[in-house]
Amino acid sequence: MRLFLAMLSHETNTFSNVPTDRAQFEARDLRYGGEIVETYRGTGTCLGGMIAAAERLGAALVPSVAAAASPAGRVTRDIYEHVKQRMLAELSAAGRVDGVLLDLHGAMVPEGVDDGEGDVIAAVRKVVGPSVPIAVTLDFHGNLGRDMVSQADLLHGYKTYPHVDMAERGREAAERVADVASGAIHPTVAFRQPRLLPPIASQRTAEGPMRRIYDLADEMEKDPKVVSVSIFAGFPYADIPDAGLGVYVATDDDQALAERLAGRLARVAWEHRHEFVHSAPGVKDAVARALAAEGRPIVLADMADNTGGGAAGDGTEILRELVRVGVRSAVVACLWDAAAVQRCTQAGIGARITLPVGGKVDDRHGAPLEVTGTVRTLSDGRFVHRGPMMTGLPGRLGPTAVLDVDDIKVILISHRWQTLDPEMIRFVGIDPLMEKILVVKSTIHYRAAFEPIAREIIEVDAPGLSSSNLARFDFRRIRRPIFPLDPDTAYEPE
Numbered sequence: 001m002r003l004f005l006a007m008l009s010h011e012t013n014t015f016s017n018v019p020t021d022r023a024q025f026e027a028r029d030l031r032y033g034g035e036i037v038e039t040y041r042g043t044g045t046c047l048g049g050m051i052a053a054a055e056r057l058g059a060a061l062v063p064s065v066a067a068a069a070s071p072a073g074r075v076t077r078d079i080y081e082h083v084k085q086r087m088l089a090e091l092s093a094a095g096r097v098d099g100v101l102l103d104l105h106g107a108m109v110p111e112g113v114d115d116g117e118g119d120v121i122a123a124v125r126k127v128v129g130p131s132v133p134i135a136v137t138l139d140f141h142g143n144l145g146r147d148m149v150s151q152a153d154l155l156h157g158y159k160t161y162p163h164v165d166m167a168e169r170g171r172e173a174a175e176r177v178a179d180v181a182s183g184a185i186h187p188t189v190a191f192r193q194p195r196l197l198p199p200i201a202s203q204r205t206a207e208g209p210m211r212r213i214y215d216l217a218d219e220m221e222k223d224p225k226v227v228s229v230s231i232f233a234g235f236p237y238a239d240i241p242d243a244g245l246g247v248y249v250a251t252d253d254d255q256a257l258a259e260r261l262a263g264r265l266a267r268v269a270w271e272h273r274h275e276f277v278h279s280a281p282g283v284k285d286a287v288a289r290a291l292a293a294e295g296r297p298i299v300l301a302d303m304a305d306n307t308g309g310g311a312a313g314d315g316t317e318i319l320r321e322l323v324r325v326g327v328r329s330a331v332v333a334c335l336w337d338a339a340a341v342q343r344c345t346q347a348g349i350g351a352r353i354t355l356p357v358g359g360k361v362d363d364r365h366g367a368p369l370e371v372t373g374t375v376r377t378l379s380d381g382r383f384v385h386r387g388p389m390m391t392g393l394p395g396r397l398g399p400t401a402v403l404d405v406d407d408i409k410v411i412l413i414s415h416r417w418q419t420l421d422p423e424m425i426r427f428v429g430i431d432p433l434m435e436k437i438l439v440v441k442s443t444i445h446y447r448a449a450f451e452p453i454a455r456e457i458i459e460v461d462a463p464g465l466s467s468s469n470l471a472r473f474d475f476r477r478i479r480r481p482i483f484p485l486d487p488d489t490a491y492e493p494e
């Protein structure tokens with residue numbers, strides 16, 4: 001059996017003014033051919049799971065292209081077309097394949113295209129024709145669209161947030177695509193898009209409404225007629241008509257069952273809609289609470305400045321308050337400011353400098369903050385994920401500096417990367433267990449690796465492009481009415 005393999009992954013925050021161009025992909029991942037298998041084999045990623053399953057099934061992989069960039073603004077046309085055309089050309093040249101495995105996101109918005117994944121899958125379908133099965137892994141934050149559903153045989157959305165089941169979903173996609181290719185199953189699928197736009201802060205799957213919906217989905221999956229169920233919590237910061245929660249059910253040759261289960265899940269999600277409304281204390285209140293808390297480390301989650309949700313990653317409001325109050329034994333992980341890293345590098349380790357940090361990308365993450373500090377360490381920004389997410393995958397933060405501002409250690413990075421792993425603090429020589437306060441720029445993902453070490457977690461409502469307060473965004477193109485933006489939205493029965 002021969003399986004074609006490709007990845008194109010981006011979560012697009014259409015409110016961001018940082019274009020996702022070729023350089024952003026090169027900073028994260030842009031690789032071709034056999035190198036993909038070498039890099040991803042054994043990692044906690046979808047590709048890692050697909051590779052493991054293919055090897056176990058004795059299937060030959062035809063790896064084409066793997067492209068990913070940190071979430072930011074729209075994917076520029078040239079890099080999008082480059083990756084897509086290369087994938088299509090190699091698929092055409094590959095000869096007979098028995099199945100196609102695509103690792104996509106679900107919330108990618110290229111310039112001029114609302115539904116990037118639907119566009120990619122439709123183009124792949126055109127090359128392989130109707131009889132070659134296509135299975136796609138999608139992020140939990142995918143905004144499900146009609147083309148994705150109709151052009152792929154199977155979609156496999158992550159079932160966890162933090163996303164700790166990526167490898168499992170990759171394995172599942174590879175095994176099921178082989179089942180379809182061999183004629184063992186005949187997928188019939190249904191989807192629903194209730195008028196729900198949950199902020200990401202209330203989407204965690206350990207508890208709350210998503211847990212309850214997934215408990216029901218898990219029950220449904222016990223039926224041997226059910227191939228898979230995916231509940232996409234959606235990505236509200238992509239201002240497109242499909243943004244929001246999506247339900248997808250695949251059954252084995254039973255369309256009526258798929259429709260019935262999808263309708264029931266959409267209804268249950270709707271019934272829990274009020275639990276998706278999220279609030280957190282403001283910056284001053286949160287910092288005061290952290291200082292009053294017992295033990296260490298206390299994590300302050302800077303939820304709205306999460307680069308993993310397309311925020312700038314250079315927000316200054318929590319740092320400003322730490323400096324104002326004179327906090328000691330604190331870490332800010334991590335602040336995206338390549339210019340500040342350069343200043344630190346020029347000054348050298350041990351130098352004392354005054355410079356503005358952060359607040360440079362736009363006016364939605366606080367103003368630049370002038371600080372005086374000592375350059376504590378400099379590094380090339382290379383580390384390896386050790387937490388439950390992306391385990392074993394190398395990370396690259398680019399040139400990295402630690403600026404010590406009266407015992408507030410600010411980790412300055414050159415490549416945007418969400419702080420989801422304490423390794424991003426350890427690798428610059430700081431022991432996170434010894435610090436009183438860890439400011440972590442992440443909405444939910446940090447929980448997988450920081451919850452086990454944090455004495456307490458305090459969520460903070462600071463400004464930023466991944467804020468849970470959706471009323472702060474000037475939406476133009478999402479469906480209206482939609483809950484919670486329009487509290488009186490009525491349910492549309494199927």
Ligand SMILES: [Zn+2]
Nearest residue numbers: 139140141163
């Ligand atoms: Zn996600």
